Amino acid sequence: MKFLRTYNIDVIKLKEGRHSFSFEVGDEFFKFYEAEEWVKGSKITVTVNLNKTSSVIEAVFVFSGTVKLTCDRSLEEFDHPIELTEKVIYKFGAVEQEISEDVFMITKDTSSINVAQLIYEYIMLGIPAKKIHPDYIDEMDEEDFDEEGSLVYVSDEDKELDLGESEEENTPVQPADPRWEILNKLKKKD
Numbered sequence: 681m682k683f684l685r686t687y688n689i690d691v692i693k694l695k696e697g698r699h700s701f702s703f704e705v706g707d708e709f710f711k712f713y714e715a716e717e718w719v720k721g722s723k724i725t726v727t728v729n730l731n732k733t734s735s736v737i738e739a740v741f742v743f744s745g746t747v748k749l750t751c752d753r754s755l756e757e758f759d760h761p762i763e764l765t766e767k768v769i770y771k772f773g774a775v776e777q778e779i780s781e782d783v784f785m786i787t788k789d790t791s792s793i794n795v796a797q798l799i800y801e802y803i804m805l806g807i808p809a810k811k812i813h814p815d816y817i818d819e820m821d822e823e824d825f826d827e828e829g830s831l832v833y834v835s836d837e838d839k840e841l842d843l844g845e846s847e848e849e850n851t852p853v854q855p856a857d858p859r860w861e862i863l864n865k866l867k868k869k870d
Contacts, residue, residue: 687796699730721748737770751813758813764806
């Protein structure tokens with residue numbers, strides 16, 4: 681895992697105070713994580729600013745650069761800017777473990793922390809789920825964005841129509857889920 685060693689920060693050698701480290705993220709990085717087929721031509725600089733104290737290490741990740749994405753609509757490639765700032769805290773404790781998504785426990789004798797996985801996850805979170813070329817964003821209307829999900833809103837008038845009898849069949853229409861009926865009864869009590 682020689683590749684991963686380039687993303688190590690030797691924290692045991694650091695004195696208390698502020699320190700800064702810089703990493704370049706390119707195509708080789710995404711090839712390692714097997715994401716090269718949909719993230720190409722990336723040029724991202726990651727600066728990790730550390731503030732080491734006797735009990736914690738506060739790490740602030742600053743991302744600046746671009747990744748080349750393929751438009752979901754036109755299949756054209758375009759450069760998507762990545763401008764992010766994320767914060768992680770490393771607490772000193774008895775065992776090494778992940779406390780939450782942004783708090784990790786490390787031991788006092790931990791020689792180095794590897795930030796490659798965090799860098800990868802933050803970049804992936806910075807990429808939009810729906811990748812649209814900037815030339816086509818102005819052409820899109822709200823209907824294009826509503827296609828992914830549906831509007832979940834029903835007015836009181838709609839509920840009465842759905843729960844009543846349909847005009848065409850003169851048969852009662854059943855609600856989709858009986859749990860909603862119970863919740864509606866609670867709402868009517870107010």
